[in-house]
Every structure is written in structure tokens, then in C-alpha cells.
Amino acid sequence: MNQLLSVVIPSFNEEGMIPRTAKTIAKLLQEAQIPYELLFVNDGSTDTTWEKIQTEAAANPRVKGINFSRNFGKESAIYAGLFYSAGGCCVVIDCDLQHPPEKIIEMYRLWEEGYEIVEGVKHSRGQTERYTHFLAAKCFYKIISRLTNVDMSRASDFKLLDRKAVNALLNIREKNAFFRALSSWIGFKTTSVEFDVREREVGETKWSTWSLIKYAVSNISSFSAAPMQIVSLLGLIMLLISLVLGGISLYQKITGTALEGFTTVIIINLFTGSIIMLSLGIIGYYISKIYDEIQGRPKYIVRGTCGDLKNTPTEPKDIL
Ligand code: UDP
Ligand code: MG
Helix, strand or coil, X not given: CCCCEEEEEEECCCCCCHHHHHHHHHHHHHHCCCCEEEEEEECCCCCCHXXXXXXXXXXXXXXXXXXXXXXXXXXXXXXXXXXXXXXXXXXXXXXXXCCCCHHHHHXXXXXXXXXXXXXXXXXXXXXXXXHHHHHHHHXXXXXXXXXXXXXXXXXXXXXXXXXXHHXXXXXXXXXXXXXXXXXXXXXXXXXXXXXECCCCCCCCCCCCHHHHHHHHHHHHHHHCCHHHHHHHHHHHHHHHXXXXXXXXXXXXXXXXXXXXXXXXXXXXXXXXXXXXXXXHHHHHHHHHHHHHHHHCCCCCCEEXXXXXXXXXXXCCCCCC
């Protein structure tokens, strides 16, 4: 059985963290006598992250690196790490050590007992978060949990996946893949370990409010077409309103008091206009997602690698 543990570490502008993260995790796994490889995925950093990864790889042959041609986002970095991993199981962990690395050992032991997915579940969310973010995140996870039928409120990207689960994930051809939810969606024998989110020591969070909103909308729409049904609902509401108002207008016409009600006309016009535009927006969003998927562009582009990796960057295929 392949006992190797691949640790996938998405890294974006983490020059301050790479050496420390590499050494901390390597030391822990060495002491626990777990065979390992560390896969740093440099997600188009604008600082010296890639140079730092290369230095670590030169010092320790178990450290390997994948360099993206630009920033493709954390999800893409995770998928690249999984694709290049050679282990019988993979752990995905943040580069900033906010996910406690000691838990990797606990996860690995559970995997040895036969579990195929070990979810890292947040015990607390850390103090760094702004309250508005906290509330928004709560709303988002409520919706996503309902859509996926899995409790996502404390879910994180910190998890261990057996090779079978990794292959299942890699076979999903969806470009806009939401790792956190898809890794539950695929099933398998799952258990969880709780952890406390630590404070970030160096650097700062890569999330702005706007990027969080985009992330939420994109992930909700990839699990549900419900917003499109809202369009039908809005149409139905408008129909009911127009029936009532139509009745009133006809009555006024018959009784000869039809001249009044100009304000109503304006309000109804504006109301209808907004609902139509909103609906077009929702439909347009889904069409643009279909467009994105159908173009079939890759999730990421690899510019180079370092260290001895299982896969090499894929050669172009003949597409007819
Ligand atoms: N990250 C990435 N690409 C990005 C943004 C972030 O690979 O475009 C990595 C980042 O280096 C870190 C992890 O994803 O290892 C989590 O990012 P961050 O700490 O900014 O998020 P937070 O912990 O605040 O949710
Ligand atoms: Mg972080």
C-alpha cells in the first residue's frame, strides 16, 4: 500500500511563510515517521515566493514546487497540487499555518484506520475576522449547506483525502470547482477532526469583501439553479399584481373615473422594468457560466516545476 503522504500547500505571496511552513511540517512528519512530500503551488505570486520554494526544494528533496503562469486562485492551486501528488493520501493545508500542522498526524492516523476523507472542522474561526465577514460567511454557509445537504458551516479546505477520493475529484471536469463542497459531495468514508483557526503570523489575508462576494455567488450558482426559479416567481408575483391593478383600472373605466392613477402607472413601469432587468441579469449570469465551462479552458497553466514530481506538465493534445 502506498503510505506516502502528499501535503498540498497553495501559496500566494507567502515569501515570509514558505521557509517556516516547509520546516515546521517537514519536522513534524519526520518525527512521526510518516513518509511525505510537500507540494508548494505558487499561485502567480508577485513577490519572491517561487524563489523561496526553489531554495527549500534544493535543501530537502521531499519539497517540490509547481509554478503557475499567473494567479489562478486557491481552488486551482489545490487542484494542481492534487494532480501532481504521488501519495496514497493527500492533505490540503494553508501556507500561513492558520491550520495547525500537528493535526496532519491525527488525520494520517485516521486514514491508516481506514477512513478515506478526514475533514478539518473549525472549532473556532479565529479573531482576525471582521464581524461583517463573519455574518456574511454564516449566511453563505447556510445556503450552501442546504444545497449540498452537507453541514458546511464549520467546513474548511484543511482536509485529508485518500487517493480514491483525489482521483474522483480530479475526474470532475467542472472548471469552476468548489473544492470544499465537492470533496463532501463525492462521498466516501468520512470522519472529521476539530481544530482552532490560528492567527496569521506573517502577511495578510488575500480576501477582500468584493472577492468574497464573487466567491459566494459563483459557488452558490455552481450548486444550484434556484436563482433562475426566482425569475419565474417574480413573474408570477407581477402577474398577480397586474391582475389586481387591471381589475381596478377596468372598474374605474366602467364607472367613468379612469383619468386618475398616473402615479400608479409610473410605479408599475419602474417596478416591471427593474424586475425584468434583474431577471435578465440572473439568466445572463448562468449563461456566462455555461460559456466559461464550454470554452474548456484549463483551471490553471503551469510555467515550471521543481523537485521530482509524479506528473509532468501536460503536453498539448491533438484536438480535432
Ligand atoms: N491563496 C492562493 N491563491 C490566492 C489566494 C490565496 O493560493 O489567490 C492561498 C494563500 O497563500 C494561503 C491560502 O490560500 O495559503 C489561504 O489564503 P488566506 O490566508 O489569504 O485566506 P484566509 O485564511 O484569510 O481565509
Ligand atoms: Mg489564512
